[in-house]
Structure formats: structure tokens, C-alpha cells
Amino acid sequence: MLTELDPSSHWLAGQVAGIHLFTLAGGMVIGAAAVFLYHAIGRIAGISGIFFTGMKEGGVWRWLFLVGIVLGAGLGAHLFPTLNIVTRPNPGFWILVSSGLLVGWGTRQGGGCTSGHGVCGLGRLSPRSLVAVLVFMAAGVFTASVLRHWLGVPA
């Protein structure tokens, strides 16, 4: 099931080639945020890196960026309440724990996540990030399509 805006009340509910306009608009905002951070202070908006470096070394700008993400999402949820939903069943405690462990370990070992390698790395035309994105996308698709069903995670 997909996230939905009410088509009768919002133009962003429309689609282009099966892609919802709000996802395109949201993606542009994400890209603009990453570009803004780089132009303003020269930092890469890689959330896993900022999160773990912030935990280890601190840095006011890191914490403010992370707090901003939470507040910005809250603001978005206030303006677009119908987008604030989780449309998949709760996968259960152990799946949440193992997925968290894997994401934490993997993003540290692999040097980035969807934002650092995806949005910023691809934006900087980094071959290393392109490899990273291809690997985590392939692993994500395999896991969600096959492994998750083998494990009997509610879908």
C-alpha cells in the first residue's frame, strides 16, 4: 500500500508515469537541503556519518542538523497530515532490532547511507558512491522481495 494525499484536495496527489508528484517535490527539497548545507558550510549531508560522528565527537552543527530533521518532519506532518502514516504492518521486535544493527554496522563499514552515498555521492558524481548505491539497492530489493518473505515477516 502506498502513502496517499487526498487527490480531491491537493495537486501534489497527481502522478507522472506512476510516480506521485509529492515524491518528486519531496526529493527536490531533500536535494536542495543537501546542496544548501554544502554551499553554506561545506559539509556533506550524510545522515549516518553526521549521526555517528556527532555521537563520538559532538559538534553543534551536527546536533542542530539532526534536530532540524526531526522538527522538519514534524512540520511536514502538520502541513500534510495524510502523509504521516505507516502503511506496512509492524515487523516485530526482533526484525526491528536486526535491521537496526545491520543499518548501523553497514553504514559505518560502508561509509554512508541513502543520503551520503545516494543524494550527495551521486550528486558529486563519485564512482565509489555509485557502487555503494548499486550494492545497497540490490541488497534492499533482494531482502524485501525474497528474504523478508522467507523469514515470514508480515508484509
Place this chain on the structure above:
Amino acid sequence: MKSNLAALAAGLLFGFGLMLSGMSNPGEVLSFLDWSGVWSPDLMGVLGSAVLVSVIGFQLARRRKRPWFEDEFPALPKKPIDRSLLIGNLLFGIGWGLAGYCPGPALAGLALGNNEVLIFLVAMLAGGYLQQGWARKRSDR
């Protein structure tokens, strides 16, 4: 001061974008990653439009000698395409496909009254620390 405010503004914009794009909903993420059921191209739209803006923005930044509020662009370490990159991203992708969370949307979920993300974030923190401890041990040997 200006740098810190800019980081806060960038975070606000980023979190707003995560919400608007639907990425804060792990069901939306899984509807792209799961090819066995009803498939949605939405996540491709998010990444595609984000990268489009980011390519243009980072190209424009190459003409600048320094950022607006700092004296210089911090040097980005040149790292090779190695086993760590491949294995790390493989593990990250498996974790992502299991529950539909990557770090940004999980943080955003904190604002959305979504309690699952608390469990996920604590485990993510533990996973990161375990990896760093393991990497330190290996480099000591």
C-alpha cells in the same frame, strides 16, 4: 553562529523533504524494494529528483573557493572502492530491506509519533558502535 543556523535550516528542510516525499513511511520504501507484490516507482522518483537537484548544486559549488559561512571546504578523504565498501553497503541494504528504514527516515519518524523507530534507532546506534569497535580491534592486530 551562522554555520550552526545554516545546519539547523538544512536539517529542517531535509526532514520536511523526507516527510513530503513519503520516505518517512517505511511502507512506501518497501513498496519500491519489494518486487514480489504491487510495485511502486515512487522511491525512484524521490532519489531521481533529489540527485538531479544535487548534481546541479554540487557542480555550481565547484566554482566557489569557500562556503558562505566557513573559510574553506573541508577536504573529503579519497577512499578506494574496496571490500569494506561492498560488504558494508550489502549489510546496510539487507537491514534497509528488512524493515524499510534507513537513518534519515528513522530520525524523521521520531517526530511522527512512530514508536517502532525507537527500537530501530537504539539498535542502529549499537550496530554502529559494534562496527567501530570491531574495526579498531582489527587495525590493532
